[in-house]
Amino acid sequence: MASLLRVGYLSTLYHTSHLLRQLRWVEQDLEVDCRWLLFGTGPEMVHAFEGSEIDIGYIGLPPALIGMARGVPLVCVGGGHVEGTVMVAGPSFMTLAESDGVRSFLQQFRNRRVGIPAAGSIHDVIFRALLMEHSIADVEVVNTPWADLIPYAFGKGELHAAVGTPPLALLCNRDCETRTVMPPEALWPFNPSYGIVVRREMLKQEDLIEGFLRLHEGACNLIRESPQRAARCTVSALPGLDEPFVRGVYGVSPKYCASLPEAYVASTLEFLPVMKQLGYASDLPGPEEIFESTFIEKVHPDPHHYQAV
Numbered sequence: 001m002a003s004l005l006r007v008g009y010l011s012t013l014y015h016t017s018h019l020l021r022q023l024r025w026v027e028q029d030l031e032v033d034c035r036w037l038l039f040g041t042g043p044e045m046v047h048a049f050e051g052s053e054i055d056i057g058y059i060g061l062p063p064a065l066i067g068m069a070r071g072v073p074l075v076c077v078g079g080g081h082v083e084g085t086v087m088v089a090g091p092s093f094m095t096l097a098e099s100d101g102v103r104s105f106l107q108q109f110r111n112r113r114v115g116i117p118a119a120g121s122i123h124d125v126i127f128r129a130l131l132m133e134h135s136i137a138d139v140e141v142v143n144t145p146w147a148d149l150i151p152y153a154f155g156k157g158e159l160h161a162a163v164g165t166p167p168l169a170l171l172c173n174r175d176c177e178t179r180t181v182m183p184p185e186a187l188w189p190f191n192p193s194y195g196i197v198v199r200r201e202m203l204k205q206e207d208l209i210e211g212f213l214r215l216h217e218g219a220c221n222l223i224r225e226s227p228q229r230a231a232r233c234t235v236s237a238l239p240g241l242d243e244p245f246v247r248g249v250y251g252v253s254p255k256y257c258a259s260l261p262e263a264y265v266a267s268t269l270e271f272l273p274v275m276k277q278l279g280y281a282s283d284l285p286g287p288e289e290i291f292e293s294t295f296i297e298k299v300h301p302d303p304h305h306y307q308a309v
Contacts (some may be wrong), residue, residue: 005032005208008045008057011148013167013241013249014081014256015058015194016219022237025215030208040120040146048153049074055202056212058101061192061268061290062275068289069281073200074290078213078296079260082221082267082306083253084181084193085123086169087182089161091307095181105182110138112160115150118292119143120280127163129274151176165193166252170245184253190267190306196258213299217258224256224305257305260293264306 005026009017017036020026026034030302037054039045041064047056050072057064061076068074089109099105124143131139142159144150147168153159154176161181162172172178196216202209223230230245265287272284 003032003208004035005030005212006035006037006054007294008039008048008054008059009059010039010042010045010194010242011167011238012058012084012165012194013224013238013246013258014165016080016216016223017058018234019219019222019235020235021232023219025175025218026212029215030211032208038117041121043118043120046072046074049197049199052199055199057197058194059197060194062122062125062271062280063120064195064197065268065271065275065284065290066120066281068285069283070125074197075200075203075292076195076197076268077203077209077292078196078216078258079192079264079304079306080194080196080216080256080258081125081253082190082255082264082272083184083188084165084195085126085163085191086166086180086184086252087127087161087163087186087187088169088172088178089181090178093161093181095179096183096186102130102186103136105135106130106136106139109161110136111140113140113142113158115142115153115159115164116152117143117147117164118145122191122193123164123192125271125275125278125280128278130187132274132277156176163187167249170248174245174246184279188267190263191271192264192268193253195260195264206295209295213258213296216268217300220256220258220305223250224254227251235250255306257300258296258298259304260291260296261304261306264304265291 046067231243
């Protein structure tokens with residue numbers, strides 16, 4: 001194989017990374033030596049980008065924006081999924097549908113502990129933004145370095161609620177007697193749960209980026225159109241899971257696509273003032289620094305496949 005491509009990925013089940021790893025499309029179609037490197041959180045992946053340890057990453061946009069503000073030369077070249085943040089809580093808490101609006105819903109978590117992945121992750125930013133918007137100041141946010149630690153904390157009685165990915169929500173609901181209390185579409189409409197980010201110097205390798213995005217879009221289509229086959233591949237890539245669980249994850253927020261439509265970009269830009277207010281970055285990048293859509297527009301010129309919200 002001609003060249004080395006280092007791809008950072010997360011354990012999140014609905015990312016196409018697991019399908020591409022298992023099916024070996026990148027190695028076979030692009031004829032590169034592809035090294036897949038697992039990270040616990042998006043912020044951890046940004047540090048790897050900063051150290052030039054990876055070339056491409058599957059990452060939520062807020063951590064990438066924080067990295068860009070720090071001067072890490074990153075740019076988003078493709079989408080992947082929207083609305084991938086869910087909230088679960090114990091059975092004694094009301095759901096949003098059972099409450100008298102968002103503020104009333106959030107107030108029940110005052111003086112309670114809510115587990116969330118790392119500070120600066122998209123889940124962290126979304127939930128803190130909600131608390132800030134509704135002037136709820138005394139909810140204790142407990143950030144964890146790995147999302148997988150949250151079910152264990154629930155099991156030990158250390159948490160009352162959690163905010164994170166659909167897999168995390170389903171795990172907590174299955175193993176910790178929680179239930180979904182705030183669905184993905186209610187937390188932040190069309191939020192970019194993850195995208196494909198590259199080191200800026202990779203932009204010179206046009207064929208490689210276009211080829212990767214084409215395969216990524218194919219895997220998005222596989223999840224959307226053939227979830228049973230996609231689940232089977234994911235289970236092969238991540239032994240210990242079962243296909244019904246993976247299909248359940250796919251169904252929580254079935255909004256998969258590689259394109260970068262206006263709604264995706266606009267939702268991302270709405271994070272900027274919130275992140276600045278939260279103190280995560282003082283000088284955030286502009287839209288022209290965040291996105292390079294030339295490649296995905298060639299690969300995916302048709303309307304996006306994200307469901308309307």
